[in-house]
Amino acid sequence: MxxxxxxxxxxxxxxxxxxxxxxxxxxxxxxxxxxxxxxxxxxxxxxxxxxxxxxxxxxxxxxxxxxxxxxxxxxxxxxxxxxxxxxxxxxxxxxxxxxxxxxxxxxxxxxxxxxRQAQPERLGATAEADLINRILHGDAAAQRRAIAKAITLLESTRADHRVQADELLTALLPQTGKAFRLGISGVPGVGKSTFIEVLGLYLIAQGHRVAVLTIDPSSTVSGGSILGDKTRMEHLSVHERAYIRPSPSSGTLGGVAEKTREAMLVCEAAGYDVVIVETVGVGQSETAVANMTDMFVLMQLPNAGDDLQAIKKGVMELADLVIINKADIDADAAMRAEAQITSAMRLFGLVNNAMGGDQAANYDKLWRPRVVQLSALHNKGVDVFWDAVTQFRTIQTSNGQLAARRRHQSLSWMWERIDAGLKQAFRRDPAVSAMLPALMAQVENGQLPASTAARNLLAAQSGCARAAIK
Ligand SMILES: Nc1nc2c(ncn2[C@@H]2O[C@H](COP(=O)(O)OP(=O)(O)OP(=O)(O)O)[C@@H](O)[C@H]2O)c(=O)[nH]1
Ligand SMILES: [Mg+2]
Incomplete structure (x- = not known):
């Protein structure tokens, strides 16, 4: 019916x-x-x-x-x-x-x-097997629909969907991990979408399949960048060897990052061998992207070198490569920016830094962050960029860093989700939610030390009393 x-x-x-x-x-x-x-x-x-x-x-x-x-x-x-x-x-x-x-x-x-009860309904075994089959083996159109369906399931907040999503991911997991995961970050307007369009088409011409996922912490507020991306990536977005998915548009950054990471696994299982995760350089989104990718690329404008204050040291430390985009506007400025950013990275100890022990012994085998100039608009420098990425991949694969990075990411991911899950369970606990408003008010008004309130709440959580009283 x-x-x-x-x-x-x-x-x-x-x-x-x-x-x-x-x-x-x-x-x-x-x-x-x-x-x-x-x-x-x-x-x-x-x-x-x-x-x-x-x-x-x-x-x-x-x-x-x-x-x-x-x-x-x-x-x-x-x-x-x-x-x-x-x-x-x-x-x-x-x-x-x-x-x-x-x-x-x-x-x-x-x-x-x-x-909503404890035993949520699941996709029938046949429907689930069919979805998995279409993700893995469907023709282009069926596969896209299946990926979209799987990602919708992942993004759903319903408990029964989450159960299905977990089953789906577990089934797909053996087929994941073969793609190269590239993180790209930069302030709004630096040219990320323009660059990803030309890079994506360049990679497709080389036989790759490219998935582009976005983490945009502002999309809940603006809703605007999705529109910008569609028009800036007009050829890539309709190409059958590309899959573009805008940011999940609600939830905390941690939640959004989780969905994106899972969407990345679905795309990998479907055979996309380059996954690009794009983010605007606000808040902690760069760290989130660097923590789910093999290589993290920071895009800068040519004038950024004049004002190194504008470059956050923390973000620079995450970067495996820095792109100076819009080099066509002012070649001299781009050269200056390249020199200044390279020397800044050296100051931060990222390039040719002094190392001791094992690190020094492996000096030649380690990747050192690099700066490249580019004009996304005129499609210049994309090949130089991809050469650098290929070198990065070769070096980091042979010295074991790539595998180590992924192992580390998987574990920290697990702990992050445990933290988030515990926090959620804590907030949902009836004893906690009964006490919470009054204690929050007391802490806000300075009547109760924050640490005491936290201890009392932890002690109140059903079944956790002993853990809290140390
Ligand atoms: N001259 C020049 N303009 C560029 C270049 N790359 C991008 N632009 C222009 O810069 C503007 C912003 O480019 P986008 O690709 O939308 O930038 P973005 O980083 O994706 O911006 P958000 O999506 O808002 O975060 C557009 O008008 C592009 O045409 C370049 O290499 N040279
Ligand atoms: Mg954009």
Whole structure:
């Protein structure tokens, strides 16, 4: 029997967008692909809730109803808190607007509650095997749809989707790891998209398949860069040997990075052998990208060399290679920038640095960060850049650094997720959430030392009392 869905999407400005459809997957792709019809702040970004109906009429009726709901009520719905939804409906200033749930809606309530229980529903074994098969062996179009479906699953916040996503990743894992993972960062406007377009096409011409993923911590706020990327990568984005996926648009940086890392694994399993992860140089996103890639490239403008203050030392330390882009604008400035950045890296101890012991013995076998000039707009220097990347890969593979980096990344990834999971469990703990508001207020007002509040909360967490009292 056919199903109809009502869904809520979170928009770039934090508001919610409601709709109905009989093909949720296709509709989500339309929302993600479409740059028209929305203002940049109203662009719908993330699927936060969906409910299933047997008839189109039922879906439309429910959609009409939730469109009139308050924000609090929508959020209660998203949280799956139907009791609260009902309460809010009853406490509404205009009692007339409360309509008791219809039979279809009641079914929806039950279904939603069932999905949120400890034993979440899973993709049937056949459907899951089919999805995996299409990711690994599908023809270009089927594969793209399967990748999109898998990534949508990874990005979903629903517990049952997470279970499926974990199964999927575990099944795909043996097919991952063969790609070269390249991180690219730079301030807005430095030319990342322009560069990735020419680099991607250059690599495709050499027989590679290229996936481009983005971590944009600002996309929840602006929603704008997706549009910029599509127009700047117009040839690459439609090429059948390329796959471009914009940043997951909600959640913490850690959460966004997690989704991107997992999306990278899906692309690798599908046979993309160069995965580019792009980020704008704000916040901690560079560290996140450097921590999930084999090589981290920082893009700079020619004038950056004049103002080394502008280059954060921490970011410079992450860079395996620095690109000076837009060298066509002023060749002299680009030369100066190259010299200055090279010498700055030397000052930071990154190039030809003094080393002792094992490091010194391996001196010739180690990669030393490099600076290259480029004009992405005029497609000049891409070959020089890729030569450097190839050298990096050869050197770091033969000295074992590449494998060590990946091992280290996997473990730190595991711990990061454990930290995040523990924190989430902590916040959800009933004892903790009961105490939290009062303790937060006391800490804010200076009535209670932060460390004491933390200890009390940790001690309160069910089953964790002993761990906290040391
Ligand atoms: N002259 C010159 N202009 C360039 C070059 N590379 C990019 N541009 C221009 O710089 C502008 C910004 O380029 P983008 O590729 O959108 O920059 P971006 O880093 O992706 O920017 P965000 O997506 O906003 O972070 C565009 O107008 C490009 O045409 C270059 O090598 N030379
Ligand atoms: Mg861009």
């Amino acid at each position: 056919k199903s109809f869905y009502v869904y809520l999407l979170k928009c770039a400005d934090g508001s919610y967008y409601g709709g109905h459809t009989d093909d949720i997957e296709a509709r989500m792709q339309q929302h993600h692909a479409s740059d028209v019809g929305y203002t940049s702040t109203r662009k719908p970004l993330e699927l936060v809730w969906q409910g299933e109906f047997e008839t189109r009429e039922g879906a439309i009726a429910f959609e009409q109803q939730i469109k009139g709901w308050s924000r609090a009520k929508k959020e209660a719905l998203i949280a799956g808190d139907w009791t609260r939804v009902q309460e809010l409906a009853k406490s509404n200033a205009k009692p007339a607007s409360f309509e008791p749930f219809s039979e279809a809606q009641n079914k929806l309530v039950e279904e939603d509650a069932r999905l």
